[in-house]
Amino acid sequence: MPRLAVWIVRTSLIYLGCGFTVGAYMLLNKGLTLDPNYRAWIYMHEELMLIGWMLQFVIGVGFWILPRFMQAPKYGAIELAWGAYLILNAGVLVTIAGGWLEGPGSSAALIGRALEIVAAAAFAVYIWPRVRPFLVG
Amino acid sequence: MPLLTRYFIKASLMYLVAALLVGGASLARAPLGLPAWVGLLQPVYYHLLMVGWVTQMIFGVAYWMFPKFTKTQPRRSIPLGWVTFFTLNAGLLLRVIGEPLVTLNPAAGLGWMLVLSAVLQWIAGVGFIVNTWARVKER
Structure with a gap:
C-alpha cells in the first residue's frame, strides 16, 4: 500500500472512531437523556461518518487499488492527490467547527463545504487517467 | 474469501434489502x-443503510483484502473480527427494535x-x- 493510501485510510479510521463515539453518545442519550441537548451533535456525527469516514476510505482504497502507470511516476501526479487529501481534511474540520460554533448554514461551514468540493474535484482530476484497463500505457 | 467476510457481506446484503423496504414504507406511509x-422509522432507515449495509460491507471487504498483518496472523485477530461482527449486528438490531419503541412510549423503561x-x-x-x-x- 503506498504511503498516501496509508495516510488516507488511517485518517478515515480516526474519523470512524470519532463518528462512532459521537453516535454512541447520542444514542445513549436517546435512551437515558443525561444530556437533553444531545441532538446538537448530529451535524458533527453526519460529517464525521459520511465525509471523514466513508468518502475518505473510498478515496484511499481507490488510490491504492486502481491501475498504476507502467512507467514512472507509477502513481501519476501524486502531488495533486496529496493536495486533495489535505484540502479534504481541512474541509471536514472547518465544516465541523463552523457547524458546531455557528450552525450548519454559517459562512464557516460553507467554506468547509467549498474546500470539500475542491478536494473532490482535485481527486477526480488526479484519478481520471488511472481509470483504464490494466497494463496499458 | 474468509468465513467472516462472507458473514459480513451476506449480512450487509440483508440490511440493504431491509433498508430499502423501510425507506419505501416511509415514503408510502401517507399514500397507502x-x-x-x-x-418514526427514518433514523432506522439511515442506520440500516449506512451502518448495516455500507459500513458492514467495508468491514468485510477490508478484513479480506487489506495487506496481511504477518504471515502467521494474516488477518491479525480472528476472534476480534468475530467480536466486531456480533457486536455490530446485535447493536444495530437492538436499535432497529428499540428506537421506535422508545419514541412511541418513552415511559416504558426501554x-x-x-x-x-x-x-x-x-x-x-x-x-x-x-x-x-x-x-x-506500506509494503
Missing part, C-alpha cells in the same frame, strides 16, 4: 395509509435497549479499528 409509527445498542456498536467500531490499523501499512 400505513400506521403513523412507520413515520431506554436500556438504546444504551446497550450504543455500547455494542461502539465496541464494534473500536474492534474494527484495532484489528485494521496495523494492516494499513
Whole structure:
C-alpha cells in the first residue's frame, strides 16, 4: 500500500472512531437523556461518518487499488492527490467547527463545504487517467 | 474469501434489502395509509443503510483484502473480527427494535435497549479499528 493510501485510510479510521463515539453518545442519550441537548451533535456525527469516514476510505482504497502507470511516476501526479487529501481534511474540520460554533448554514461551514468540493474535484482530476484497463500505457 | 467476510457481506446484503423496504414504507406511509409509527422509522432507515449495509460491507471487504498483518496472523485477530461482527449486528438490531419503541412510549423503561445498542456498536467500531490499523501499512 503506498504511503498516501496509508495516510488516507488511517485518517478515515480516526474519523470512524470519532463518528462512532459521537453516535454512541447520542444514542445513549436517546435512551437515558443525561444530556437533553444531545441532538446538537448530529451535524458533527453526519460529517464525521459520511465525509471523514466513508468518502475518505473510498478515496484511499481507490488510490491504492486502481491501475498504476507502467512507467514512472507509477502513481501519476501524486502531488495533486496529496493536495486533495489535505484540502479534504481541512474541509471536514472547518465544516465541523463552523457547524458546531455557528450552525450548519454559517459562512464557516460553507467554506468547509467549498474546500470539500475542491478536494473532490482535485481527486477526480488526479484519478481520471488511472481509470483504464490494466497494463496499458 | 474468509468465513467472516462472507458473514459480513451476506449480512450487509440483508440490511440493504431491509433498508430499502423501510425507506419505501416511509415514503408510502401517507399514500397507502400505513400506521403513523412507520413515520418514526427514518433514523432506522439511515442506520440500516449506512451502518448495516455500507459500513458492514467495508468491514468485510477490508478484513479480506487489506495487506496481511504477518504471515502467521494474516488477518491479525480472528476472534476480534468475530467480536466486531456480533457486536455490530446485535447493536444495530437492538436499535432497529428499540428506537421506535422508545419514541412511541418513552415511559416504558426501554431506554436500556438504546444504551446497550450504543455500547455494542461502539465496541464494534473500536474492534474494527484495532484489528485494521496495523494492516494499513506500506509494503
